[in-house]
């Protein structure tokens with residue numbers, strides 16, 4: 001049975017998953033790279049930033065679960081591009097010609113456009129549909145594999161509130177952002193729907209897994 005999974009979703013100590021002031025120069029706004037430094041230091045994350053090496057310990061063991069068994073991704077409009085990307089007909093996402101998804105990838109937006117076929121198996125499809133409907137479409141495209149929910153926080157919060165997430169891996173980093181978009185707002189008692197496990201690692205981050 002196809003599951004709906006979230007991996008490596010990172011929040012600050014005060015619960016923010018992105019900063020304020022998103023722009024083409026600053027995909028995470030004033031947060032810069034502070035949220036994802038833990039992942040860029042792993043063997044999984046370093047190549048994504050064009051860096052050599054990377055750790056092979058517990059952080060890496062979590063990080064690399066992002067890929068196996070995934071047949072499609074759904075993401076929010078503000079993960080796909082900076083504010084106003086819909087006005088730029090040439091915008092093709094942040095990730096260059098060969099994005100790191102390698103599956104059909106559904107971008108939720110109230111201003112959909114024609115699909116974009118990229119190198120490496122990623123095709124971006126643009127959908128204006130409620131989360132449950134988008135998930136059905138992605139599950140069909142995933143042909144029995146799991147669907148990854150890529151965030152950002154606004155769309156992930158909607159999916160969590162609608163009970164659509166089976167496995168949630170959240171990483172909390174010891175950074176205070178003070179402002180931005182929070183993940184947990186309005187989700188009181190969510191932990192009661194899951195088995196929750198927590199691991200803190202020597203890098204100073206804490207991994208939470210919420211599994212049904």
Ligand SMILES: NC(=O)c1ccc[n+]([C@@H]2O[C@H](COP(=O)([O-])OP(=O)(O)OC[C@H]3O[C@@H](n4cnc5c(N)ncnc54)[C@H](OP(=O)(O)O)[C@@H]3O)[C@@H](O)[C@H]2O)c1
Nearest residue numbers: 009010018076077078079108109110129151152153154155
């Ligand atoms: N910390 C992490 O691990 C992590 C992970 C992923 C992304 N991010 C960051 O998070 C930020 C983006 O997050 P965000 O919370 O601002 O936005 P988001 O969740 O990426 O996107 C929200 C937007 O998606 C569109 N949308 C959502 N649901 C929809 C639906 N059912 N139907 C149609 N459109 C829908 C709407 O935009 P429109 O209708 O205006 O298009 C909505 O405003 C970026 O900085 C990104 O880099 C962080």
